[in-house]
Amino acid sequence: MSDPFAAFDRSEVQDYLAVFDRRTRKQGERLYQLGRVGQLKPAADGLSLEAQVHEDGTVHEVSMVLDPDFGWGGFCTCSGVEDCEHVYAAMRAAMAELNVAAVRDLSAGQASPTRPVPARGARARTPCHPEVPLSEFGEEVAARLGRRLRPPERAFLLRLQVGYEHVRAGRPFTRWNLEQLGLGLGGNGWEAVELWPRRPASEKEFWHYVANAALEHGRAIPEFLAPSPT
Ligand SMILES: [Zn+2]
Numbered sequence: 001m002s003d004p005f006a007a008f009d010r011s012e013v014q015d016y017l018a019v020f021d022r023r024t025r026k027q028g029e030r031l032y033q034l035g036r037v038g039q040l041k042p043a044a045d046g047l048s049l050e051a052q053v054h055e056d057g058t059v060h061e062v063s064m065v066l067d068p069d070f071g072w073g074g075f076c077t078c079s080g081v082e083d084c085e086h087v088y089a090a091m092r093a094a095m096a097e098l099n100v101a102a103v104r105d106l107s108a109g110q111a112s113p114t115r116p117v118p119a120r121g122a123r124a125r126t127p128c129h130p131e132v133p134l135s136e137f138g139e140e141v142a143a144r145l146g147r148r149l150r151p152p153e154r155a156f157l158l159r160l161q162v163g164y165e166h167v168r169a170g171r172p173f174t175r176w177n178l179e180q181l182g183l184g185l186g187g188n189g190w191e192a193v194e195l196w197p198r199r200p201a202s203e204k205e206f207w208h209y210v211a212n213a214a215l216e217h218g219r220a221i222p223e224f225l226a227p228s229p230t
Contacts, residue, residue, distance in 0.1 A: 003101050007046025009066075010098045013091060016064075016072035020088050028088025031055060037093040051090035060086040061176050065162055067133075075159055077179050082155055135161045137203040145224060153224050156181070163210070164203040183214040183221070 020028065031037065031053055039052040046066070053060045053076075064074040064087060074087030134142065138157040142149050149157070159181055167173050172192035178184050185193070195213045200206040211221045 027085035
């Protein structure tokens with residue numbers, strides 16, 4: 001039987017769980033223990049993970065992405081914040097899967113780790129991952145602004161990057177993906193939205209389609225990304 005978490009690095013997940021503040025950890029642990037994490041979908045390459053966290057009749061969609069240099073970062077539909085208790089709960093569920101796999105490896109006589117273990121404590125991390133590098137488009141936006149990006153602006157650009165990666169990978173772009181950008185248009189989350197006549201060739205083009213759709217539906221786009229008056 002193939003292990004869907006085979007490509008995941010356990011110590012990276014462990015490092016990420018340690019990033020959360022005590023309160024968030026406690027809330028996330030509780031959600032996990034209550035069995036509120038479902039639809040855990042690990043990517044075969046071990047670089048991303050999606051899940052649903054059920055709480056008080058609401059389903060929160062969480063997605064987590066591993067930056068090979070800077071570790072995991074997570075996003076959630078609860079309020080567009082990063083590293084919330086839902087992300088913790090989902091990651092905690094992933095950790096449980098990895099622990100099961102590790103125990104299985106041990107009992108199968110594979111005592112040595114099957115994955116390279118990176119040096120621990122090599123980086124200082126904060127919950128908003130200011131060190132995750134921006135894409136070319138993100139850098140372009142930052143350069144045009146001519147000032148330092150504020151944390152929410154940076155977080156938005158990182159979410160946009162994740163959205164574009166999703167589209168570039170040929171996956172359907174859904175209402176939920178828009179929701180993740182804080183630009184939800186309502187409707188069923190799993191319904192694909194057609195915002196472009198053909199798949200955007202760049203993140204910039206992707207953003208233009210998304211921004212147009214949002215504006216057409218009367219949604220405000222982040223001010224720092226609004227076209228400058230000419
Ligand atoms: Zn959340």
